[in-house]
Amino acid sequence: MKRKFVAARADLVEKISELAKKSGRTMFSILNEALDAFIKAKEKNKDLYSVLEEVSIIEIARSAGMIFVPEVAYDSIIGNNNFEDYWKNSGQLFGKYLEINGFKELKDIEKAIKEIIGEDIDITISNNKIVCICPRLMESRLRDIASFLEGVITNFGFNVLGKEISKGIVVMRIKKGGNIARENRKETFSS
C-alpha cells in the first residue's frame, strides 16, 4: 500500500493524535477512515456536516420517544382512531428536545421536521405561515402531521391562528409571541 504526505493544521493534527491514543488506534487508520468516509459521502452528494446534522436529528427523535414503523402496518392499525392531541403533545416534546439541542432558527426547525416526517413531504415554515404539501397522504395522516407541526411550532413561542387541511395540503397561519403560545405550552406539559 503506497503512502503519501498531506499537510493539515497542527492543532487539528494534535486533536486527532489524542483521539488515536484514547481509542488505541493509529493516526494512520483514523485519518484514512475519515478521508475515505468523506469521499464516500461525496459520491452520494452528501457532505459529512449534513450527515452529522441528519444523524443528530434522528438521535433527538429517538430521545423524544419516537420509533420506526413500517408505514403500511401503521396505517392498518391506526384505523379511525383520532390521535391528533397525542401528535400535538409529541410535537411539543420533539420541539423541546430540538430547543435543548440548540435549534432556534426556523430553517433549522424546518429541516429537522422534514427529516422526521419524511423527505417526500414538502414543508415550508416562515414567520407567518406553515405550508405542508403531500398529495399521496390520506387526510387522517395529514391531520396528524398538522397537529405535530402545531406542537413543534407552539414550543418555539408561535400561536396558531388558523389551520386549513384539504387534499394533501396543510396551510397553517402562525404568529410569534403572545400569551396563548405560553399557555398552550404549559397546558400540554402539565397534561
Next chain:
Amino acid sequence: MPEKIEKKLLVVRSDILEKLYEIAKRENKTLFALTNEILQDAIKVSEMNKTIGELLNFHNLIKLQKDSGAIIVPSEILLKALKNWNNKEEMIKAWRLAGEWYGKYLIAKLENPLEILPSLFSTSFWHLSEVKMNMKNNDKINISLIAPNTEQILIEITVEYIDGIMSALGFQNTKCDIIRGVAILEFSKKI
C-alpha cells in the same frame, strides 16, 4: 499580515489522497483547506462517541429504512393504537406481511442482506435495548431481543415483523420464546 498557521504532515494512503485531490480541485479548494475541514468533522463526530465510519454506516441504514417506507412515529401513539385494536390476529398478520415485504426489499437492494441484518436491527428497533444475532453456518440463526422497559405488545409485533423478514430471506422459525421483556428466536434455512 495574516497570522501564520502552524502545519503538520500526516501520512495517508496514496489512492485516498488522489481522490481527495480531485475533489479539492473540483470544489476550487486547496488540499490543505479540505483536509482541515475533514479533520474538524472527524473531531465533531468523535464528540458523539462515534467514528466517521460508524456515523456513515448509521446514516446509510437509516436511509435504507426510510427508503423502504418506514416512518417515524411517537411510540406512545403506536402503543395506544395497538391497545385499541381488538383483532389481535389481524394486527399480527399486518406486521408479519410488512416484515415479509421488507425482507424482499432487502433482497432487491442488497447483495447479502443477512450480513447487514444485525446492524440494521440495532439501528432501527429503537424500542429495544439490545438485539443479538448469531449465525451458525448460514443455516441456523439465533436472534435475541432484550427490552425490559418495553410493553409486551411492542415486542410481540417486533417478533412477527422479524419472522416475516426471515421468511422472505428463506428461513423458518423453529423456536420462539417470549418472556417479559425478552424474546429468543431460532430460525433454520427452509428446505
